Amino acid sequence: MPDETVLVVNSGSSSLKYELRDATSGLRLGRGIVSRIGHDGTSLRYQVTGSEPIERPLPGASYAEAIAAMFGRFDEAGARLDGLVGAGHRVVHGGTEFSAPVVVDDDVLARIDALSSLAPLHNPVAVECIRLMKERDPQLPQVAVFDTAFHATLPWEAYSFAIPQDLAAEHQMRRYGFHGTSVEYVTGRTAALLGIPLAEINLIVCHLGNGASITAVEGGRSVDTSMGFTPLSGLVMGTRAGDFDASAVMFLQDSVGMTTAEVATLLERRSGLLGLTGDSDMAVVRDRAERGDEDALAALRLVAYRIRQYIGAYLATVPGVHAVVFTAGIGENDADLRQEVCGPLGHLGLEIDPERNTARVPDEGIVVGGGPIRVAVVPTDEEAEIAHHTVALVRTGSPARPGAATDHPEAKEHV
Incomplete structure (x- = not known):
């Protein structure tokens, strides 16, 4: 187990996916998912590199219980969580507020929460998971990486709707675009592939x-x-x-x-x-x-x-x-x-x-x-992109340069 690791968290409307990565190489060390959170049949599935996957029931688990189970499974597997440099969270919607990944403080968390009307199934859950992890370890940096951020470069004619502009501005109505973290990773990887x-x-x-x-x-x-x-x-x-x-x-x-x-x-x-x-x-x-x-x-x-x-x-x-x-x-x-x-x-x-x-x-x-x-x-790896942005922000205060996650071919290794 490397000395420094980064945790990548992808919270969905009823699931919590996560990966542990080497903070330097981006190598995937383990991954898991808690499925059907808040419903019948909630379960945790986790796999450490080189090991068989393990599945355990978590009847009716909440997000708080899912996060506790995630960390508990790391402890069982002997993962070096004392070497965590940060946790990177996929956040679906950054609105016009966030055009790049950001370290989350209370003000940032409130601003992400205020965007929940734009992504009602996803942003509230991401806010809850970030808040729970901040409460669990106040010293661990939490980083938000937004699906919409890569598309912040759209020109006006591409993102604008032909409706009264005062109405559009008041209600933040425009083209945002999604899957940006995936497209950013794939863009960097394709550039390398084509030279x-x-x-x-x-x-x-x-x-x-x-x-x-x-x-x-x-x-x-x-x-x-x-x-x-x-x-x-x-x-x-x-x-x-x-x-x-x-x-x-x-x-x-x-x-x-x-x-x-x-x-x-x-x-x-x-x-x-x-x-x-x-x-x-x-x-x-x-x-x-x-x-x-x-x-x-x-x-x-x-x-x-x-x-x-x-x-x-x-x-x-x-x-x-x-x-x-x-x-x-x-x-x-x-x-x-x-x-x-x-x-x-x-x-x-x-x-x-x-x-x-x-x-x-x-x-x-x-x-x-x-x-x-x-x-x-070109296979995508959103988690690698999130991990690299998280490490860069924690270490330097700035997001990784676009495509940085593609610097390490081993980051695509599967468990």
């Missing part, structure tokens, strides 16, 4: 998981992204509708009689792949399509079509794109989707090598298309 300086790299990054977004990157900085005021807009996702006419929302309320809450549930939890096919898991939908299921085949066409639309738009936005990059669970593992997206875009300079596209993706990534605009698959 292009980070400050010169131009990319279209497709973060495709159950939640999905596309980001246009120019000179290593985000200049447009598909998610907006919330994570609902943009691509077809597991349960989210993606782009949807606002007038249709009013129709559902006025003519169908749905409440605001019912429309929100429809668009966020009952749409996307789930609404199209009855299944939200892309692997299940893919399997159904391979067996000739018409609903699944149609859904996959729509998913690929929407991705191509955004790629085309961002090719028009960013001059001299070096590569289209696929990342996250679906982006990294669904070779068929990559072919379905890029195959029809040969006239725009994208080519896919079928053999390379189906090859194993190494941790550092792989180029699967060598046309004028390369196609790459």
